[in-house]
Amino acid sequence: RATLGMGTGLGRPRSLPALPLVGSLLQLAGHPQLHLRLWRLQSRYGSLYALWMGSHYVVVVNSYRHAREVLLKKGKAFAGRPRTVTTDLLSRGGKDIAFASYGPLWKFQRKLVHTALSMFGEGSLTLERIICREAASLCETLSTAQDMALDMAPELTRAVTNVVCSLCFNSSYRRGDPEFEAMLEYSQGIVDTVAKESLVDIFPWLQIFPNKDLALLKRCLKVRDQLLQQKFTEHKEAFCGDAVRDLMDALLQVRLSAENNSPLAPGLELTDDHLLMTVGDIFGAGVETTTTVLKWAVLYLLHHPEVQRKIQEEMDEKIGLARHPHLSDRPLLPYLEATISEVLRIRPVSPLLIPHVSLADTSIGEYSIPKGARVVINLWSVHHDEKEWDKPEEFNPGRFLDKQGQHIHSPSPSYLPFGAGIRVCLGEVLAKMELFLFLAWVLQRFTLECPQDQPLPSLEGKFGVVLQVQKFRVKARLRDAWRAAS
Numbered sequence: 001r002a003t004l005g006m007g008t009g010l011g012r013p014r015s016l017p018a019l020p021l022v023g024s025l026l027q028l029a030g031h032p033q034l035h036l037r038l039w040r041l042q043s044r045y046g047s048l049y050a051l052w053m054g055s056h057y058v059v060v061v062n063s064y065r066h067a068r069e070v071l072l073k074k075g076k077a078f079a080g081r082p083r084t085v086t087t088d089l090l091s092r093g094g095k096d097i098a099f100a101s102y103g104p105l106w107k108f109q110r111k112l113v114h115t116a117l118s119m120f121g122e123g124s125l126t127l128e129r130i131i132c133r134e135a136a137s138l139c140e141t142l143s144t145a146q147d148m149a150l151d152m153a154p155e156l157t158r159a160v161t162n163v164v165c166s167l168c169f170n171s172s173y174r175r176g177d178p179e180f181e182a183m184l185e186y187s188q189g190i191v192d193t194v195a196k197e198s199l200v201d202i203f204p205w206l207q208i209f210p211n212k213d214l215a216l217l218k219r220c221l222k223v224r225d226q227l228l229q230q231k232f233t234e235h236k237e238a239f240c241g242d243a244v245r246d247l248m249d250a251l252l253q254v255r256l257s258a259e260n261n262s263p264l265a266p267g268l269e270l271t272d273d274h275l276l277m278t279v280g281d282i283f284g285a286g287v288e289t290t291t292t293v294l295k296w297a298v299l300y301l302l303h304h305p306e307v308q309r310k311i312q313e314e315m316d317e318k319i320g321l322a323r324h325p326h327l328s329d330r331p332l333l334p335y336l337e338a339t340i341s342e343v344l345r346i347r348p349v350s351p352l353l354i355p356h357v358s359l360a361d362t363s364i365g366e367y368s369i370p371k372g373a374r375v376v377i378n379l380w381s382v383h384h385d386e387k388e389w390d391k392p393e394e395f396n397p398g399r400f401l402d403k404q405g406q407h408i409h410s411p412s413p414s415y416l417p418f419g420a421g422i423r424v425c426l427g428e429v430l431a432k433m434e435l436f437l438f439l440a441w442v443l444q445r446f447t448l449e450c451p452q453d454q455p456l457p458s459l460e461g462k463f464g465v466v467l468q469v470q471k472f473r474v475k476a477r478l479r480d481a482w483r484a485a486s
């Protein structure tokens with residue numbers, strides 16, 4: 001068990017009952033929606049409490065006040081990540097960014113990706129062009145499937161995957177490409193098995209027994225690794241050091257220059273595994289998250305046709321139908337921006353963020369926290385806190401608008417869809433570009449409706465490494481105004 005905090009003079013958070021070996025598992029078993037269970041347990045244990053996952057001491061934070069302390073005020077003390085069986089498999093023992101422990105190599109990998117992202121697009125036209133190309137292709141698919149009850153999920157995934165693929169490998173997939181189908185399948189397998197406090201993560205010794213989930217994860221990772229390795233080999237062969245075409249080239253170039261003239265700090269080495277896992281992370285963190293937010297957005301528009309109508313009126317007035325939406329239109333479309341913000345609030349795609357770990361004996365509020373504690377920030381609780389949000393269960397884009405109708409990026413400091421501080425999401429800017437352009441392109445042309453013979457799909461998410469949307473179908477109807485204009 002983690003050593004308990006010494007010398008701070010503070011008491012520890014109240015803990016859920018825990019049995020030897022299994023810890024507090026009995027309190028959590030039978031509650032697949034872990035974020036909701038942890039949210040509800042506040043009424044009995046207060047907003048900050050502890051529990052034991054097997055032998056791991058876990059602190060659960062449900063309020064903004066404490067989340068701010070963990071992420072911002074004491075960000076460095078809480079910048080660790082737990083090592084678990086599934087994430088170790090996913091990241092080859094933490095050689096990526098998201099599951100890497102805090103240290104100089106992690107910092108360097110973060111900086112590299114950050115620089116590469118700015119080079120390829122944040123603020124420049126390259127990424128915008130890539131996203132618009134995919135938005136056009138998405139609209140084409142919707143046109144051909146017009147008036148049919150369509151599962152948009154694979155189309156949205158392909159659009160987002162192609163953006164990330166262009167960024168990482170300078171390549172993209174056509175509809176029905178077998179490699180893309182393989183990718184879809186392995187991504188789902190990973191989402192279904194990684195880091196959802198599965199039993200092997202709580203009891204690592206269970207690995208020695210046959211385990212269905214672990215076998216599925218290993219199968220999926222084999223397919224992912226083959227694809228990654230193939231791209232990596234192609235890039236290594238073609239790389240000449242002068243022209244950097246994508247993130248993979250940028251990583252190869254940095255390694256080359258580290259080998260030749262400016263070595264990383266002593267003892268640090270960017271191995272092939274580090275490069276592969278860094279790129280793998282951009283896929284892992286960048287595709288499922290963004291796609292899921294797009295699915296939630298579509299689902300909420302089906303439930304709130306008045307919101308959809310308002311977005312379209314705003315678009316008709318500010319952009320018209322004679323040209324496509326651009327990123328520079330963002331200030332012109334505050335209602336669309338507010339709708340995206342509200343979707344990210346009401347259904348946080350990463351409801352428990354990624355667990356943090358305390359790197360030293362420290363404290364949160366009036367409680368002492370031992371070194372090695374896993375700290376889970378329950379973003380669901382923070383985004384649904386009645387003290388911070390008026391009627392939090394209500395979908396209301398208006399809360400992200402000021403009196404002049406302009407978009408407010410953060411009406412409450414407790415709005416943290418991308419986390420905050422030292423471990424904040426690396427892809428926030430890219431994700432926001434994609435969410436804006438994909439939705440603007442689709443809504444300029446189509447009205448999204450629930451097929452007539454079907455009930456409105458459920459707004460209940462399914463807890464996992466992302467808060468998943470249940471499968472649903474949509475009818476994309478070409479707007480009369482668009483038809484007339486074209």
Ligand code: HEM
Nearest residue numbers: 097098285286289290350353354418419423425426427431
């Ligand atoms: C709407 C889409 C997205 C949402 C809501 C989102 C949200 C998050 C959240 C909540 C975290 C965890 C923060 C923490 O643990 O404190 C995170 C981490 C991360 N995200 Fe995103 N993300 C999105 C898209 C992306 C994209 C497109 C990329 C890739 C370019 C990306 C790359 C990462 C990485 C690498 C990390 C790990 C950072 C670290 O541990 O140092 N994300 N994201």
